[in-house]
Amino acid sequence: MGYKGRIISVLTCLLIGVVTIIVDFHIYGYIPDLAFLYRLILFIPFWWIGKQFDKVTFDKHTATQKIDALQQQASCDKEDEQLNFVVYYDSLTNLPNKKLLTNTLKKKVLKAGNRFSLLFIDLDGFKKINDQLGYLYGDKLLIKVATLLKSAFESENVFRFSGDEFIIIVNDRGQLYLTLSDLLGSFSEPFKLDDKEVYITPSIGVSLYPEHGKNSEDLIKHADAAMQYAKEKGKNTWKYYSYSLEEKNKYYYSMEHDLRKAVSYAYTDFSMLYQPQVDIKTGELAGLEALIRWHHPQRGMISPAEFIPVAEKTGLILPLGEWILKEVCNQIITWKTADDTSLPKIAVNVSVIQWQSSDFIDRVKRIINETGVSPEYLEFEITEGFMEDRTNVSNKLNELRKIGIQVAIDDFGTGYSSLSHLKQFPINVLKIDKSFILQNETAIIESICDIAEHLKINVIAEGIETQGQLAFLQSINCTYGQGFYFERPIKAGEFEEKYLRRQPEIIQ
Template sequence: MHEKKQASKRRSRGVIVKPLLLGSLLSFAIVSAVVLLLEQGRSHTLFGLPWGAPNGENIALRALIINAIQLGLVCFGLLFRGYDVISRAFRRRINAVYTVMLGLSYGALVLKYFNSTTINAIEQIFGVVGIVGIPATLYALYLLVIVYRRVENRLEDAQELSVKYYNQLITDSLTGLPNRILFQDQLTAKLAEVQKKRKKLAVLFLDLDRFKFINDTLGHRVGDLLLQGVVERLQRVMRRDETLYRLGGDEFILVTECEQKSDGLERANALLHHMEDPFEIDDHELFITTSIGLSWYPDDGEDMETLFKNADMAMYRAKDHGRNNVQQYESVMNVHAVERLQLEKDLRKAIEREEFRVFYQPQIDIDSGRMIGMEALVRWQHPERGMVSPGLFIPLAEETNLIVPIGEWVMRTACVQTKRWHDAGFPHIRVSINLSAHQFTQPSLVSKVRTILEETGIEPKYVDLEITESITMTNVDKAISTMSELTGLGIQISIDDFGTGYSSLSYLKKFPIHTLKIDQSFVRDIPQNSDDAAIATAVIAMAHSLNLNVIAEGVETEEQLEFLRERNCNEYQGYLCSRPLPPHEFEELLANELQMRT
């Protein structure tokens, strides 16, 4: 910074000094020419006036005065030409004064060469005025120096300010990392460097999983502190030749040189490992994972834009594969990216076109074998694709926040259908409806549920809202408050996918819940898998100790059902009983249930 200031000073001095030197030479030449002409004219008579032989010292003094005044005019002219430091009116007055002094000084010089009483008197008057020009010019030059220094200081301040603004432009203000602008410039330069070294360059696109949910739930302050914590943790494990950039939001880029691709994959997996430990933010224990997309120079692109785009696509593939993993770019991803954009476009129109359907899967009491509930599951009947898998469109709906209107529509539709079955004389069983993380954090959730209950006329005790375990642990106090308001409406609440999150038993006993649902991943391999069997057994025992109902999901075999029955699991659902059915088919199950009961 100091070197830049010195260079700037040298340039500004050059702008002034060179013209000033030329102006001085020109001024001296003009005065010398006038004196030479006057000396040549002494042998003649002008206007009938007698010529005299002036003192050489006087002539030299007059020439110096004229030269000083002309030099002052040159200096001010140079200053005013480059910098607008005084008003134009003041500038005109200075020029007028200098012009008068210059005219009087030239007049006094000329009159020195003539002899007469009148001329001598006029010459003395002019001489006095001209003599005054010396201190006036010196003072003016002093002012010139002051003004010049003021301008120079202003230029230095402006330069410092421009550097400050430039640093703000290329640096992320929250984390201090270089941002997208600097990434684009530096990656282009880095590509030229590694090309000479004949090395590979890995571009890692990092995106924090479920950061928006944490940000929306706990507030932007906690979100900002979490981002800073993530950056600090990543910087602790970065190598000297690596650079980390923040693109915005929860997206980061890491650029690193590698000898071979296995080194880059190892590096990416190491970053995932370092993100496993929780972050302590304002008394909140937050778990955050990362999805990483990886592209290679020169295999996946030879310019900055292509490498960035391909790493971005690979990152989305990591999201699609369950998050918290690394995916390398493959050419087939371009096709998937186009399909994804089209799917998102269709998803936005699906609600308007009424393409969604609600299917129902029965929930069975293990002891009696009776149907005591059903889970409402959304399905998408695409006009061209047919039935779109929920595993494909639900994550996309959550990512685009379309899950909120979709979830509200499912809740209303399921309540209307359940009330219709109740009124038709079918068994009064409850309906379980899933709440997404985005829905649960909506400030208007309770009022919307109340409105749906009132408008559909369904009795609240037949409505069970299912929320996932991870939702409750993001902000426990807020979760307890929201669940208490919902149960205050008379509905029930279940914890879905239990065992896959980070629940603390001390929190779990505080939740106003009625049911735990054992995730199907723990049911699928029982009783063969001893670990899954142990987890399922522990969850059932724990739930009973807390006076909670237990439902096992994904039951497909009699062997699984017998295992759950022996451990006193209350209910089950899964393909062993029935797959999810559209309303008209599910109504047949209700009819059979009614016939069994009667």
């Protein structure tokens, strides 16, 4: 019997004793009326039952409170878990995110003797998949890539950094070469996305701790720089960070800063030059190519080969490209106003970033309307890389043809254009890349000229510098030429003085 049971037994015995005494007092006449006793006898059981009921009610209430408290605690724990996931994990791939990566790296660098590698992965051509298939397929591809990486590495060491960028912490540096080789190999098979198969490759940058940084910021920054270098070297490869990349990055960011200033200061540091294109049979002026130059206040003249890639990466090529087209259109109007003689078409280089912008055609139409130029004087030069998205390029080429603008393929022979591309698209001119002229690749040059003649497309040979090169091109019936042999790029005023007013034969 428990403690409470013994107390109840004692109280019951006391109650019986009290009742017995009261009855005895009644028998001997000390208590004449037993009504009190009856009330007491009736009251005590009900009182006892009531106390037990109160006890049960109290116990039930206490239990309910405890259950509510436990449920509330469980709910709080679940909310904390959900909040932790939102803060530290990527909702699409369920991988740890950038914040958790930073925290993890901070802990790892605090451990004495720790040595590890950081792999910065960027998917090559991911934007094209988004553009062509849609963002839904892009998200599915990211999930597939995340699954692949988690299967190849410890899941807590695989992070989604941002967009199509992933970072992996590799603790075993001794097998790093094999690890990187296997990682590239795992991307050789296509990813199945519902009814589609998609191929994609990674560019990988590698930084080492502690050699390439003593904190998380430096390790990530240096791995990113190495990844960018891997992209420059052809993509689908890996590159280690080196301190020479640091100097290159400093130069890049310095140029980006200066380029932004030059664009924001009303383009006063830029100018346009014009290089003649010549009919190599008659020696007459056949066209011009407009070429931009940047006069840097401290560095002097900077080649477009240096600053145009920076403009493309930063998006500055869009406003800069508009400025170039406006300058050329206004120059055409100026020349036509000053001299009513026939003016040849002027070729303007178009960046792939401009071409891919959804409002490219609208921008062109707006500039033509604003300047009042006749489109027949314009020719756009694009490269073979534009041909990858056939539907998009076909639509835009047809739009340009409707406007009245001709199109030339620049640097032809260095890309991946096929004969079917040339037959399919409304192309007016092929420009043979100057490397073929300089290296005397006669067989390639003849083949390009034969293809162009068959398709009734004009050919311009770039980079002509000697009489021998000109003689060879004349012998294979190449139509037009361009290069220092005829004329260097010159200012608009000099061109007007030498060619528009006199109209000489350039080839004597």
